[in-house]
Amino acid sequence: MNIVRRIGVPPQLRGSLNAGTCPDIFELSDGNFAVIGTEATAELDAKLPEDAARADYERIVIISRETLIRAKGDIPPV
Numbered sequence: 001m002n003i004v005r006r007i008g009v010p011p012q013l014r015g016s017l018n019a020g021t022c023p024d025i026f027e028l029s030d031g032n033f034a035v036i037g038t039e040a041t042a043e044l045d046a047k048l049p050e051d052a053a054r055a056d057y058e059r060i061v062i063i064s065r066e067t068l069i070r071a072k073g074d075i076p077p078v
Contacts, residue, residue, distance in 0.1 A: 002029040008071030014064075023063035025071050037061030 003026045011022030024036040041060045054060065 001032075003027075003034065004029050005074075007033065007074040008067060014066055014070065023067040025063070025067065027076075035061055035063060037063040 005027050007025040007027055011024060014022060022036075023038070026034045026036075028034055038061060039059060040062045041054075044060045045054065048054070048060075
């Protein structure tokens with residue numbers, strides 16, 4: 001599995017002031033997506049809707065609204 005491309009714009013174009021460390025979304029060679037975000041599993045796990053769940057190996061991460069909105073145009077159709 002490899003990172004094929006960034007989805008959206010680089011962090012620097014979203015106003016990152018700390019050397020580009022910021023939420024990010026990447027398309028992977030297997031068609032999945034990888035997300036860099038702020039760990040929030042402990043805070044949000046118990047607040048998931050009743051029809052949502054996560055496995056022990058999954059984590060809840062937060063990305064900024066701007067990160068997702070600016071990625072929207074790069075997300076391929078089904």
